[in-house]
Amino acid sequence: MTDYDVVVVGGGHNGLVCSAYLAKSGRKVLVLEANDVPGGAASTREFSPGYSVSGCANWLYQLNPDVVKDLGLRLDYAARDLSTIGLSPDGKHLTISGNVVTSDHLSAKDKAAFAPFQAKMVKFARLLNTAFKRRPPKLVENNIHDRMTLLKLGIDMKLLGKEDMQELLRLALINMYDVMQETFDDELLQSVLALEGVMGSHMGPRSPNTVFGYIYRRLGEVYGFHGPAQVKGGMGVVGTALASAATASGVEVRTGARVASINLKADSAQGVTLADGTTLTATTVVSNADPKTTFEKLVGFRNIEAGTTRRVSNIRMKGDAAKLHLALDALPDFTGLSGDQLGQRLVIAPSMKYLENAFNHVKYGEFSQAPTMEISIPTVNDADLAPSGKHILSATIQFAPYELKAGWDDNKKVFEQICIDVLASYAPDIRSLITASELLTPADLEAQYNMVGGHWHHGEISLDQIMMMRPFPGATQYATPVDNLYLCGAGAHPGGGVMGLAGRNAAREIIQRGKKA
Amino acid sequence: MSAEDRILKMLLPTPFHDRVAAVCETNEWSNWKGYTTPESYTDVELEYFAIRSGTGVFDLSPMVKYRITGPDAEAYLNRLVTRDVSKIKVGRVGYTVWCDEQGQVMDDGTIFHLAENDYRLCSYTHVMDWMSWSALGFDVSIVDETTEVAALSVQGPTSCSCLQAMGLAGLEALKPFGIMDFTFEGVPLMVSRTGFTGDLGYEVWVEPALAVTLWDKLFAAGKPYVIRPVGGAAYELARIEAGFLQAGSDFVPAEETVRIGRSRSPFELGLGWLVDLNKPVFNGRRALLEEKKKGSRYNTVMLDIEGNKPADHAFVYVGNKQVGNVTSAAWCPTSKSNFAIANVDAAYGKPGTELVAEIYYERELHWTRIMAKCVVVEGSPFNPPRRRQTPAPAF
Numbered sequence: 062m063t064d065y066d067v068v069v070v071g072g073g074h075n076g077l078v079c080s081a082y083l084a085k086s087g088r089k090v091l092v093l094e095a096n097d098v099p100g101g102a103a104s105t106r107e108f109s110p111g112y113s114v115s116g117c118a119n120w121l122y123q124l125n126p127d128v129v130k131d132l133g134l135r136l137d138y139a140a141r142d143l144s145t146i147g148l149s150p151d152g153k154h155l156t157i158s159g160n161v162v163t164s165d166h167l168s169a170k171d172k173a174a175f176a177p178f179q180a181k182m183v184k185f186a187r188l189l190n191t192a193f194k195r196r197p198p199k200l201v202e203n204n205i206h207d208r209m210t211l212l213k214l215g216i217d218m219k220l221l222g223k224e225d226m227q228e229l230l231r232l233a234l235i236n237m238y239d240v241m242q243e244t245f246d247d248e249l250l251q252s253v254l255a256l257e258g259v260m261g262s263h264m265g266p267r268s269p270n271t272v273f274g275y276i277y278r279r280l281g282e283v284y285g286f287h288g289p290a291q292v293k294g295g296m297g298v299v300g301t302a303l304a305s306a307a308t309a310s311g312v313e314v315r316t317g318a319r320v321a322s323i324n325l326k327a328d329s330a331q332g333v334t335l336a337d338g339t340t341l342t343a344t345t346v347v348s349n350a351d352p353k354t355t356f357e358k359l360v361g362f363r364n365i366e367a368g369t370t371r372r373v374s375n376i377r378m379k380g381d382a383a384k385l386h387l388a389l390d391a392l393p394d395f396t397g398l399s400g401d402q403l404g405q406r407l408v409i410a411p412s413m414k415y416l417e418n419a420f421n422h423v424k425y426g427e428f429s430q431a432p433t434m435e436i437s438i439p440t441v442n443d444a445d446l447a448p449s450g451k452h453i454l455s456a457t458i459q460f461a462p463y464e465l466k467a468g469w470d471d472n473k474k475v476f477e478q479i480c481i482d483v484l485a486s487y488a489p490d491i492r493s494l495i496t497a498s499e500l501l502t503p504a505d506l507e508a509q510y511n512m513v514g515g516h517w518h519h520g521e522i523s524l525d526q527i528m529m530m531r532p533f534p535g536a537t538q539y540a541t542p543v544d545n546l547y548l549c550g551a552g553a554h555p556g557g558g559v560m561g562l563a564g565r566n567a568a569r570e571i572i573q574r575g576k577k578a
Numbered sequence: 579m580s581a582e583d584r585i586l587k588m589l590l591p592t593p594f595h596d597r598v599a600a601v602c603e604t605n606e607w608s609n610w611k612g613y614t615t616p617e618s619y620t621d622v623e624l625e626y627f628a629i630r631s632g633t634g635v636f637d638l639s640p641m642v643k644y645r646i647t648g649p650d651a652e653a654y655l656n657r658l659v660t661r662d663v664s665k666i667k668v669g670r671v672g673y674t675v676w677c678d679e680q681g682q683v684m685d686d687g688t689i690f691h692l693a694e695n696d697y698r699l700c701s702y703t704h705v706m707d708w709m710s711w712s713a714l715g716f717d718v719s720i721v722d723e724t725t726e727v728a729a730l731s732v733q734g735p736t737s738c739s740c741l742q743a744m745g746l747a748g749l750e751a752l753k754p755f756g757i758m759d760f761t762f763e764g765v766p767l768m769v770s771r772t773g774f775t776g777d778l779g780y781e782v783w784v785e786p787a788l789a790v791t792l793w794d795k796l797f798a799a800g801k802p803y804v805i806r807p808v809g810g811a812a813y814e815l816a817r818i819e820a821g822f823l824q825a826g827s828d829f830v831p832a833e834e835t836v837r838i839g840r841s842r843s844p845f846e847l848g849l850g851w852l853v854d855l856n857k858p859v860f861n862g863r864r865a866l867l868e869e870k871k872k873g874s875r876y877n878t879v880m881l882d883i884e885g886n887k888p889a890d891h892a893f894v895y896v897g898n899k900q901v902g903n904v905t906s907a908a909w910c911p912t913s914k915s916n917f918a919i920a921n922v923d924a925a926y927g928k929p930g931t932e933l934v935a936e937i938y939y940e941r942e943l944h945w946t947r948i949m950a951k952c953v954v955v956e957g958s959p960f961n962p963p964r965r966r967q968t969p970a971p972a973f
């Protein structure tokens with residue numbers, strides 16, 4: 062007899078989703094989360110007394126509706142279907158709301174081109190969704206489920222029609238820079254969209270795979286999000302809500318419980334040992350931790366074959382996104398923005414050249430001298446996050462390398478200052494309003510959220526690391542080269558973002574295999 | 579040789595090259611993993627008989643050698659190769675194979691346990707990339723020392739006497755697969771009782787600077803014991819007669835295969851005895867367990883073939899059905915047997931199985947085909963007691 066049917070390592074949103082499905086299938090499930098709160102990168106943290114912010118992910122825009130329904134999840138939104146505002150230092154902003162882009166400075170041609178472009182991207186995202194809702198097919202084995210998935214994907218692609226299909230194949234391999242150049246004339250519009258193709262990745266607008274990155278984010282539209290949503294109480298509420306749903310389904314969730322090792326007998330997982338020395342046995346171990354943490358730290362490279370260690374160590378997963386959190390005495394005055402506009406998604410990416418330059422630095426282990434930013438001022442929509450009358454600014458910053466050549470210890474303050482200077486060129490009064498600040502570099506995100514590289518997706522989303530290649534060949538379909546060990550986090554198919562599909566698909570796979578046994 | 583020479587020369591000379599070239603009357607050379615080595619010196623048969631009735635000396639320097647040191651050296655090797663390395667004690671040598679993760683043999687070789695946490699691995703292929711990948715998670719250092727060690731294989735019934743005469747006192751006490759350290763001309767010289775001939779024999783390891791001196795002293799001391807240099811052809815004949823597999827001839831190292839299905843597992847090579855599935859992990863283990871369950875595709879067998887025509891590359895039949903082919907074959911002069919190593923379908927591997935080899939041979943442009951009866955035999959035809967005797971017999 063084992064202590065549990067399933068032990069889930071990590072209580073990130075995917076781990077919690079997975080655990081809830083498994084408990085509903087009648088299994089005795091334990092979730093072990095290293096941090097003191099559940100949710101992982103879906104977190105709310107108090108970075109200064111009285112000031113709480115979404116520590117990692119700011120916006121909810123990809124949460125899968127099946128997951129919400131199956132788990133009976135109820136989330137309060139402080140705001141939904143927010144607009145994206147592309148900032149310009151002289152106040153000539155543009156606003157994207159759903160399929161409409163408005164700006165005093167945009168040509169009629171660009172305005173007219175926007176809706177069809179978005180519609181095409183969403184159409185492709187729909188196609189992606191076909192593959193994302195299921196386990197990825199295996200390359201070699203001739204399995205009936207996999208053939209159905211491929212068949213469905215094939216039919217869906219056929220249904221696209223010849224022109225769209227050719228277009229998809231063309232786009233999938235080129236880059237946002239080219240697509241933007243051929244679609245729009247306005248530099249700001251080009252750049253605001255191009256940023257979406259590179260967010261969370263180690264890619265510039267001219268990098269291949271960036272169109273895929275853009276389409277990936279359009280899944281939100283398929284899932285009923287017409288623009289990002291802000292969860293009341295911050296992203297951490299997604300974590301706590303999922304933890305409650307899991308608990309209600311019979312899952313035992315332990316926080317502050319760091320797993321030190323996944324224990325094997327030969328090549329089969331038997332359970333885990335916690336940092337405090339407790340050993341627990343389980344029939345199945347599921348890891349929500351990223352694949353490098355799972356195999357290198359928890360399983361241990363020495364305990365698995367070299368083919369696997371090599372593939373795991375080759376996964377590209379060094380994050381370039383940092384978080385800046387500012388406590389503000391009052392709402393800052395962004396040139397040309399009205400008060401209610403401050404609650405939208407604000408983007409600093411004036412041109413693709415700016416974006417490409419910002420990216421160039423990380424290739425050489427430096428941070429951007431003029432970074433791009435995706436800004437949330439959550440207190441506009443959710444006053445409870447800060448003391449009355451006070452405000453918070455939370456920005457996702459690109460590009461800051463995981464490994465800074467000059468070392469982060471001595472240079473964090475320098476980069477923070479650069480970021481504040483960039484903000485000040487759009488909101489000149491901001492410096493005088495700051496009462497507290499926090500910069501989380503990818504290295505800090507790694508330490509805070511226990512994810513190697515601090516990577517948004519637990520591993521780059523690019524054509525060589527998706528579908529049957531995710532997280533690496535030989536570990537697709539959530540099972541791994543260690544028997545009874547499964548992956549359920551962002552590192553697995555389909556990837557990151559607060560979406561829940563990796564957790565759901567992994568649970569389904571485990572349940573399916575259990576039936577066969 | 580200078581670093582520049584190494585770059586400019588397409589084939590490298592071994593540390594013995596000056597001496598080798600001086601006595602290589604046939605001037606027949608071949609390429610052994612990037613080194614110039616002689617196919618023969620004078621006459622292949624004479625050289626072969628030196629191995630079997632006197633002493634044959636073979637320049638082994640091109641053999642790829644890795645030095646593995648560090649606190650995790652044993653654990654690392656244990657994950658790398660199929661056998662249990664902890665059983666190879668200090669001062670001992672072990673034959674082994676290593677596999678890729680499909681359980682296919684990448685190479686075979688020998689592990690020398692030189693000292694605590696200090697090993698040498700000798701292989702046929704260059705595998706630094708695989709060795710380095712395999713080192714992830716282990717505290718080891720891996721150095722390719724192929725160019726830093728010169729080696730001679732000294733094989734035959736009088737080999738011990740030759741080496742003793744050269745001053746290696748006490749060598750007769752060395753057991754098969756044992757290692758002994760000596761001082762030679764003031765520098766360390768290592769001798770292992772190993773070889774590829776199935777006979778009494780030793781391999782002598784020294785730094786390249788002393789190579790020529792070693793050659794000269796050995797041949798001077800060995801003169802009364804019928805010593806002569808032997809080339810690749812004679813050595814090959816001896817190893818076939820001894821029933822040893824040769825990478826590149828009897829199997830294709832897995833990394834070198836291009837076509838699917840051309841590699842072989844240890845079980846399929848008859849090397850299952852080198853696989854310890856009780857080890858919790860080693861490269862290829864999962865695939866090999868699977869193979870144990872599902873069954874192997876092939877068998878490697880030794881064949882005793884009727885007649886005296888070597889069955890080189892012969893197809894092997896049961897009735898009209900082709901069930902395999904010969905990978906190495908020779909008329910073996912000492913054991914007076916027509917012997918072959920063959921790869922056959924798994925069903926036909928049992929000793930005693932009768933098969934037919936389709937042999938082609940040519941005399942003055944006239945080709946003849948014979949369907950020679952053969953039988954699967956358990957061991958090689960050449961296996962003299964002196965191979966195992968300790969103390970080694972003196973002459």
Ligand SMILES: Cc1cc2nc3c(=O)[nH]c(=O)nc-3n(C[C@H](O)[C@H](O)[C@H](O)COP(=O)(O)OP(=O)(O)OC[C@H]3O[C@@H](n4cnc5c(N)ncnc54)[C@H](O)[C@@H]3O)c2cc1C
Pocket residue numbers: 070071072073074075076093094095096099100101102103117118119120121122123261318319320321349350351354359380382383384457506510511512515516517518519549550551552556557558559560563
């Ligand atoms: C800077 C940044 C901004 C982002 N912004 C957005 C956004 O706006 N919108 C969006 O949708 N997505 C965003 N993302 C991506 C999103 O946050 C992640 O992809 C997602 O949260 C991953 O969820 P997960 O459950 O798969 O993994 P995680 O949330 O990383 O969960 C893994 C869990 O495992 C735990 N763990 C690890 N090791 C151990 C151990 N040894 N023992 C016990 N527990 C362990 C961790 O503590 C963690 O809780 C952002 C990511 C970053 C880095």
